Amino acid sequence: MQDLKMTEDSKVTIPAEVQETISKVLVSDDPLDQCDFDAIEYINTIFPTEQSLTNIDDVLSKMKDKIRNLDQDIRRVVRGQSDVETEGRAALDEVRRVIGVLTSNIGEMKEQAKKSEQMVNEITADIKQLDNAKRNLTSSITMLNNLHILVEGVDKLSEACTKRNYGTAAGILQSVNDVLNQLDKHRHIPQIKQLVGQINGITDQLAEQIKADFKSVIEGRPKSKQGAAISQNQLRLLAEACLVVSTMNPDGEKNLVKDQLLEWFIDSELEEYKALFQDNQDLAWLDKIDKRYNWLKKHLIEFEERFGRMFPPKWEVSECIAVEFCKLTANQLSKVMMNRANEMNVRLLLFAFDKTSAFENLLNQRFTGVTLINDEMSKENLLNPFSGLITHCFEPHLKIYVEAQEKNLSQLIDEFVDKYQKQKFTNDRNVSEVFPSAGMLFSQYKNCLVRCVQLSTGRPLVELSFKFKKNLEEYATRVLNNNLPRLKTTSLSASGVSVINAAISATGLLQISLKEGEVVRYTKQELCQICCILLTANYCLETVQQLEKKLQEKVDKQYLDKINLSSEQDLFHRIILNCIDLLIQDIESGCELGFSLMIKTQWSTIGTPIDQSPYVKLIVDNLQQIFPFIRENLQDARKYFTQLCNRFAQVFIPKFIGYLFRCKPLRQEGAEQLLLDTHLLKKVLQELPGWESNVKSAPASYVKEVIRGMTKAEMILKVVLVPHRDVNHYIESYAKLLPDSNMEEFVKILDMKGVRRPESTLIIDSYKSLLIK
Structure with missing residues (x-):
């Protein structure tokens, strides 16, 4: 039976994306459902032979039934799609209607919200007005109260100042300062400005009065400095005066009254020290420097007993006295050392420095250094703020x-x-x-x-x-x-x-x-x-x-x-x-007898090569004796032994090659003997750094240098063994064995071979001509 054929026009082409979607949705093994369906192949499958055509009517009947069923399915699906479209349109209309209703409701709610907001504003307007009135009234009452306190404080402060009631004055002044801080924005008001002026005037009066009281009490005490010299009432009066001074730094500004008072007090405390240790006094010299520091130690103990509870702890008066003492001492020592420089020596200088350094360490342990925070010297060493306060005066004399x-x-x-x-x-x-x-x-x-x-x-x-x-x-x-x-x-x-x-x-x-x-x-x-x-x-x-x-x-x-x-x-x-x-000089000196014997040997009369020549034994014996000795003596500096080996190879091998050129004339036996000697010496040199040592490996750089240099020596002797009758072959062999050679070595090798002058000239000319090419 002949195969049925179909034209290309009868094929239905479906896009690849559609085919892929169909295959995912419709899973079927029926050949008619395949995207690559071939009708001819399908018919040939049904009717493989001519006898099978007898069933064509049954096959056609089945096909017509299948087509009929497919048509019914298609009509049912189309009707279903028409119903879905109708239902979708109805649902869309319903959604549009509901959206319209929602929009209308939202508009009504906005109108109601605006009306509610307007109503709330009307209700709260009166409340806001009352709140503002209350706030203004409170502020006015506070202002009037502050003014009352300020006016009353001025009167009381003036009265306390007159009666020297410093305890009461300290409390009043603190309250007044607090009120003034609250009225800071209103100081431009004339009445407040006038009150501030009155307060400043009273504060200045208090400052001068307190200074006068201090001078009266302190300077009026007996010079014996006995504790009973100042009464308890006077100490209490001055202690309360210090409280007043502590309140005289509004807004955290520098308290000038306190600084002036402490400066005067500390100066009066150190009057005795200045008199005892003047430049012209015997106590002022360095050999009695420890008496200076003993004076301060004793004086601080007396000060704590007499005035320890008079000054507020925050004033750190004891530390202030110590700091001023250090500065004064440094100046005095600088002057006295300058005036008596010819009397100074290192023993006296170190004695004074040690005593001073020990004293500074004592002060570091005793005080915190809080009064030195702003001092440049203390910034360098916050842990030891007193270090260097006195000892820096010794630096010019160090x-x-x-x-x-x-x-x-x-x-x-x-x-x-x-x-x-x-x-x-x-x-x-x-x-x-x-x-x-x-x-x-x-x-x-x-x-x-x-x-x-x-x-x-x-x-x-x-x-x-x-x-x-x-x-x-x-x-x-x-x-x-x-x-x-x-x-x-x-x-x-x-x-x-x-x-x-x-x-x-x-x-x-x-x-x-x-x-x-x-x-x-x-x-x-x-x-x-x-x-x-x-x-x-x-x-x-x-x-x-x-x-x-x-x-x-x-x-x-x-x-x-x-x-x-x-x-x-x-x-x-x-x-x-x-x-x-x-060391290399000595090694070379030991090899010199061997080299001398080497050039004195009649190489033209040498017969059959032996194991080694006598000169090699002399050289090897020298090297194998001295290298282990040097290695053992430089075992704590191995890098320099390696450096010595490298340096020796760089000196010895060129020298050996130089002596080779002096061994002439050479016959084949002599050249072979020298080649054997060179090979033996090459092996000895490679093993030399580790000779008679547990570490047999030689430095890599040294081995590389030995191999490079001694290989060249071997190549020179191999060139000597090459016959020179065939000039071109000889020159070719020379260039192969010694590619880095030059004309000077070429001539020397010809001289070693004992080539006569005319013949040597011809070979040299040929070599030159090849070099030019």
Whole structure:
């Protein structure tokens, strides 16, 4: 049977969104319900063969029934949609009607609310009027009452002033001040302004009267200062007068009457002190400074007994007396020290400072310092407000202390030098350690610093740091650098007192004497001495950094830029480098006999290569003996041992290559022997830092330097082994083995091979032509 075909026009195309919605709403397995329905495929499924066409009538009948049922369903749905539309329109009309009714009701409610509000306003208008009348009446009554109090207070205050009834006057004045605060906005009214004037006049009269009473009572007492000299009535009168004075600072303003009264009273209390400790008195000098402080201690006890209950506690009169005493003492001491400066010495200065500092600490414990809150000195140290009130007068004279410390430190350096000279000839030390003198020196610095911080953190501390700098340079020069062992031909120059020329040129490192086959070297004790100086310089370098940091922490901020010990740190660092160079110098000196034997060997007559040449044994034995010794002596400064290894590799390997170029002429056997020696020496050098040590790993930077340098030496010998008959092949091999080489090395290698001049010239010309290309 042939398949049925349908044209493209017969297909119904449905959008993808519609298809997706249909599939969600109508879930069916019927092929007719699928969006990708294919009629031809469907017919072929029903009638797969020609024989099946016999049932076509039954199939058509079923299809017609299905179509009929679908039509009925469609008609039923359409009718249902028509009914829904009719019902929806009816509901919408009902909603519109209800909204109209609500709108009408809301309008009526607004009208009623306006009428209600108007009615309430009419009802409350009279109440508001009554409230305003009540408020105005209350304010008027209060004003009249205040005026009554003020008028009555003026009369009573005047009467109390006349009768010297200060207790009553204090209460009245406080009430009057309270009333005046309430009438502050009405002081422009003439009547109130007149009352304020009267009150001010009475207050001024009270102030003068109280001052006169104080002077009469205090100055009129017998000079014996016995407690019974002032009667209890007089004390009570003055105590009540103090209460009056306390009320004379309206609005929290500064109470000038109180200040004037206390200034006069404190001055009268210190009259005896001023007379006893005048500049021309023997008691005024520093050696009797503790008598000043004993006088105040005794006087404050007597004051508390006589007047302790007279002054209000808030006045802190005892503290005010102590503060004024401190200021007066500082001025007196400044004058007397200036006048008798030639009699001062560090012992007397420190004695006076210690006594004064102890007295200030006593005042800090006794008083709160509330009277010093506005003082600039107290702001720096609120916990110890009295600190520095007197001791600051010593600061201009602390130069005496600084100079004394400079002298002591200089003497200490002299002692170190003398002690070292005495021990120099008996020293058999084989283990390196930091010189004890370094610890003693910095311990002395610490003591000086702690003491100076107690005295001052200003300019004197800066001056002390300058003395430290000078002393450190002296220690570095006289104790460290001057005690470095020198070989007979060694000469280390110094430019200036504080500058040590630690830079030794590569050519100056070898201080040897090959006369009669001898080499000038350091003894083990001298090597140990060099390591001791290196360790000491390293200790000084680290400790100077800490010293600089501590000085910067303690010094006043305005002097912070004056503290700088970087030049001294550089000085000790140069000494360390100098020690490293001297150690390398000795190592090189030990290798010199081996190198001498190396160039004296007749390499053209060498036969079959052996394990190692004699010169290699000399070099290796020297290195394997001295490196463990140096490593053990620098175990407390491992970074400098690493630095020494790196420096040694940078010096030794170029020198070894230089001696290789001097081994000529070379035959193949000689070149092979040197190549074998070089390989063996390369292995020894890599293991050298950890030789006879539990730590076998060498510094990575050192190993890298050894491999790079000794590999180049091996490549040079391999080039020597390359035949030169084929010039192009030889040059190609040279460029491959020594890519970073130059013309000078090229010529030297030809010289090592023993190439004759004409042939050598031809090869060189070919090499030049290749370089040009």
